[in-house]
Each structure stands twice: as structure tokens, then as C-alpha cells.
Amino acid sequence: MAELQAVLLARDLRDGEKAIIGTNSDVQVAACNLARCRQAPTLWWVSGPGGMVNCNEPVIRSTARTENIAWSEAMMDLPQMVDFIDWKIHFFDFAILGAIQVDRFGNINTVCVGPHDKPRLRGPGTVGISALTALARRFYVVMARHDRGSFPERVDFLNGPGFLDGGTSRTDRGLPEGGPKLVLSPFGIFDFEPVSKKMRLKSLNPGVTVEQVQEATGFELLIEGTPPVTSMPTADELRDLRENVDSTGVLRERRRA
Template structure:
């Protein structure tokens, strides 16, 4: 089967759904292990947001332009980048500038009902079941960006938990206005994306809510795979899957090697 005829992979779906929420002229930051994030930003730049700019958290390169996905830490990004920021400038932006970045995109080992995330350890810290990549700059980005997005490549009761085992990225904390009461700027997670659906946060309680359900998935499946009670308003719509044009740009312009198609089934 020709790749253009293949059904979208999980990675492609997540990239498209993220890209749709980006706006022209916004500033974004993404990390090292970032195939989906990179594809989402570059897809948006080729569609509705040509003046969106993203920066590599580990490398400081701004908008490297390529037709395939490359680690954002790779030095080869320098030759096609629009600009480059050295480490001291990056630290100034990431750790001190409130709302300099419009958004960050983060993957997680765990996310809880108020959008707090864990990328460090699952289980007892002294005898963990899983070790993640660590905090890196996640705490600052979750605290200081205007908003952030979370995606997970699995949806089960060990990933969607009542409370994260290690809080390294502040979401809406304990819900309500607790984030602001704890001294953090307004912001927090806007969307959580998973293989089963798209989730946002109820404006008053700030608890996770079902925004849409992916085709072929039921609410019952989502509830069974989630270790806390999700808010459901009425009957959530079915998620709009990638269009022919979105897939064409993704596969022929952004990700010509098909990394998302191969790596995230």
C-alpha cells in the first residue's frame, strides 16, 4: 500500500490535533524527544499559522526548516534555522519570563485529573516501577507559559491517575483557583490528547472533561481506562480525524520519511 493511502497513525493523529489549535504569530517551545511536537508545529506553519515560531529547548534553534523530523537537539538544525539563541538567553526566557511562550507541548508518564504531569518516576521514588527522562525544564514551562498541551501515547489507569506520583509539571494543582493561590501565573494545561480522545478542563472546577471521543471508541472504554471520574457534558462529539489535505502536507512536506507513520502506530 502506498503511504499516502495508509490510515493515519496515532502519531499523525496527535500531530494534526495539536496543530489545529495553534494560532499565527504564536511562540512555542518543544523539547528533545519531540517527533510529534515538531510535526505539529511545522504542520501548523504550513497551514493556518505561517508566522508561528517554535524554538528548540535543548538547542536554541528557531524554526529549522526541513522536510523530515530531526531531534531538536541535533546540530544539523543550525544550518536551516532562522535564528539561534545561546544557553544564557534560553535560561532567561524559560526560567524567568512569565508568559513569554504562548505554549509548550509536553508528553508525560502520568497526568492527573487537574492536568498535573509526571515525567520523572512511577511508583515509590526509592524503588520505582518506571523511570522517566526527568524534570529538565518542564516545571518552568508549565508554570510560566500561557498554556501547555499534554499528550500520551497510551491511555490506561496507570497513565491517567487521580494524583501523579511525582509532580514535576504544575497543571491546575488541586483544581479551582488553587494554581493562582499557590503563587503561579494564570495558565496551565489546555488540552490532553490520548489514543482514546481529547480532553479539556471544566472552567470552574478545572477538572478534566471529555471534549471529544475518537472514532470507534466509547465513553465506557474511556471511563474504564481512567483511574478518576471524568466530567462529561452531554454527549461528546466524535473527534474529527485528519483530513486528506492535512495528511498530504504532513506526509509530503513535514515528515517525508514517514517517521510518525512507522514509530507511532
């Protein structure tokens, strides 16, 4: 699943784009470096916690690790990072984010499930996610689970604004154009209907049914016609991923974990 998500994300990334990647980042790093191997050689990404730019070692590790420095093209210091993340609208073309919840309008929650003062589950916190979801041109959401708890009608704590209440509510409340483009889960790929901004089923992973994904979702998905089956990685994509990006098989290990 981690390899599949990395390949699907990589296909959507374009040459010359700028991206930022957080600490828990194996799929994100793999997606960006796979895109750089294939259709986007001048795409560049920066480590949010470390400031390293384009770590090219074919080994997946946390972007905060100092071992990445020797394989990186450049380093950015903290004041530069704060300026880019917190103040510059559309400096980053995209961010790839994980979440503990994502709702029907693509708002994400990385803080807590349940009441904030007595949560059932604590997440990693906000970090720079609020700024990135607000200011990047677009963002992607990678979900490790797909159930009614992780895909609720409304997130329990909104710290990553998507399309807020749908429609034009994002820009009506003063945020720039942007928002989520795709959500990837173990069941398939989801995008957002252009007018209502409601989450829409784009494709189903092999073996998954419409009824299965709707039953596991806490709100009514938009489903237009018969959704196609997600296009699986090609032999060339898997070879590039396993030889030039993830030579030690970190993504495959996640499947066995």
C-alpha cells in the same frame, strides 16, 4: 496515531505565537511546522536543548540534533534560553509536553512511577518542565498510553504543575494564569472544565466508547452529554503533513514500531 495527534495539535495553534519544544519531539515538531504551513506562518518555535529556531527541513528528528542548524532561521544561546524558560512569565505562548502520568487536574509527572526512592519506572526527569508548565500561557499534554497507571487520580511525582488541586488553587499558590489546555491520548481529546478545572472528555476517537475511556481512567471524567467523534485529518492536512513536514514518514513509522 502520531499523525492524528500532530494534526489535532496543529489546528489549535495560532499565527504569531511563540513555542518551545523538547528533545523527544516528533509530534511536537510536526504540529508546529504543520501549523506554519497552514494557518500560522509567523508562529515560531525554538528547540529547548539546541536553541535552533524554526527548523524547516521536511524531516522529523530530535530537536537536539546538529543537522537542524542548517535548516533553521536563527540560533539562541544557552543564557538566552535560561532567561526565557526560567524567568519570563508568559514569554512562551505554549509548550507541548509528553508525560508518564497526567492526573484529573492536568498535573504531569515525568520523573517516576511509584516511590521516588524505589520507583517502578523512571522517566526522563524534570529538565525544564516545571518552569514551562508554570510560566507558559498554556501547555498541551501528548500521551502515548491511556490506562489507569498513566491517568491516575493523582500523579506519583508532581513536577509539572497544572491546576494543582483544581479551582483557583493554581493562582492561590502564586503561579501565574495558565495551565493545560488539551490532553491528547489514543482514546480522544480532553480539556478542563473552566470552574472546577477537572479533566473533561472533549471528543472520542473513532471506535472508542465512553465506557472504554472511563474504565481506562483512574478518576471520574467529566462527561457532558454525548461526546462528539474526533474530527479526523482531512486530505489536505495529510498531504501537507506528509509532503512538507514529515517527508520520510517518521510519524507513520511510530505506528509500526
